Amino acid sequence: MIILFFISLITFVNSLSLKQVLMAIDCGGQESFNSKEGFLYQDDQYFSGDSRVSDYTYNDVVYAGIAYTFTPRVYFTERHGNSFDYNLPINKNGQYTIILQFVELYFENEGERQFDIYIGTKRVIQNLSIIDNKHQKGSAKEVFIYIDIKEDKVFHQGQECNKGFINGKLKIGFRKGAADLPKVDGIVIVKGHNAGEEERNHLIDNWEQLLEENKKKEAELERAELEAQNMIVPDSVEPEEGEGLISFLLSPIGFGIIGFGMAVFGILMFAGENQDQKNKKIKKSK
Numbered sequence: 001m002i003i004l005f006f007i008s009l010i011t012f013v014n015s016l017s018l019k020q021v022l023m024a025i026d027c028g029g030q031e032s033f034n035s036k037e038g039f040l041y042q043d044d045q046y047f048s049g050d051s052r053v054s055d056y057t058y059n060d061v062v063y064a065g066i067a068y069t070f071t072p073r074v075y076f077t078e079r080h081g082n083s084f085d086y087n088l089p090i091n092k093n094g095q096y097t098i099i100l101q102f103v104e105l106y107f108e109n110e111g112e113r114q115f116d117i118y119i120g121t122k123r124v125i126q127n128l129s130i131i132d133n134k135h136q137k138g139s140a141k142e143v144f145i146y147i148d149i150k151e152d153k154v155f156h157q158g159q160e161c162n163k164g165f166i167n168g169k170l171k172i173g174f175r176k177g178a179a180d181l182p183k184v185d186g187i188v189i190v191k192g193h194n195a196g197e198e199e200r201n202h203l204i205d206n207w208e209q210l211l212e213e214n215k216k217k218e219a220e221l222e223r224a225e226l227e228a229q230n231m232i233v234p235d236s237v238e239p240e241e242g243e244g245l246i247s248f249l250l251s252p253i254g255f256g257i258i259g260f261g262m263a264v265f266g267i268l269m270f271a272g273e274n275q276d277q278k279n280k281k282i283k284k285s286k
């Protein structure tokens with residue numbers, strides 16, 4: 001039962017994500033925590049520039065549930081401002097995917113907030129609206145940006161991003177666009193370019209069904225965990241009871257009882273044999 005529990009836990013995690021996560025930041029968050037997919041979100045750090053934090057933990061939209069994510073906590077807090085950057089330490093050359101995580105909790109309509117994303121001085125996304133034809137207010141949105149780091153330079157779509165990689169740090173910028181202020185909820189850096197964008201689209205397109213399945217799986221896991229706990233309790237008690245019985249039988253009282261029992265049995269056997277012999281004698285004499 002315990003093994004079954006771990007197997008179901010592993011398949012549960014794997015079905016959600018096989019991402020090679022190098023680093024994850026919970027923007028605006030004050031404590032690190034593990035995502036449902038099994039990687040660590042660090043508390044907010046590596047930021048600079050003009051920005052503030054908002055905590056929406058007790059917001060109505062958040063309370064109703066963030067769609068398109070199994071780790072809603074990332075979207076409880078945000079960093080927003082006129083112009084700010086994240087400078088993330090990345091030590092090795094190679095291909096990486098930047099996943100930027102957003103949720104709109106204030107505006108109702110597409111385009112009411114539009115901002116730009118930069119790597120160094122290169123604008124890689126212009127007038128991003130968190131709300132779009134697939135994302136409403138309260139829907140988690142992930143934007144995938146594919147980069148290459150080579151010899152202290154960072155490239156996006158084959159073009160170098162000036163000042164995008166300084167002293168071993170990748171510089172991601174958030175700037176005002178056509179409307180209101182930029183904001184961000186989470187940043188995940190994944191090794192390679194196979195970071196799960198297709199799986200992400202699949203999750204969005206099948207969200208209601210996946211949410212149901214996830215609820216069922218969580219209930220099953222909870223039950224398996226309880227059962228596993230119940231299995232452990234009798235396991236640890238039973239050998240003690242067994243030992244207790246043996247040590248009782250070997251104790252003087254135990255010995256006495258066994259001896260008495262054997263003596264009674266012996267007397268009864270003896271008496272029975274005598275009776276048999278008497279009966280035989282009676283038969284013979286007849």
Ligand SMILES: *[C@@H]1O[C@H](CO)[C@@H](O)[C@H](O)[C@H]1NC(C)=O
Binds near residue numbers: 126127177178
């Ligand atoms: C973004 O918004 C600005 C300001 O309104 C506008 O000048 C620009 O053309 C827009 N760019 C795109 C790609 O929508």
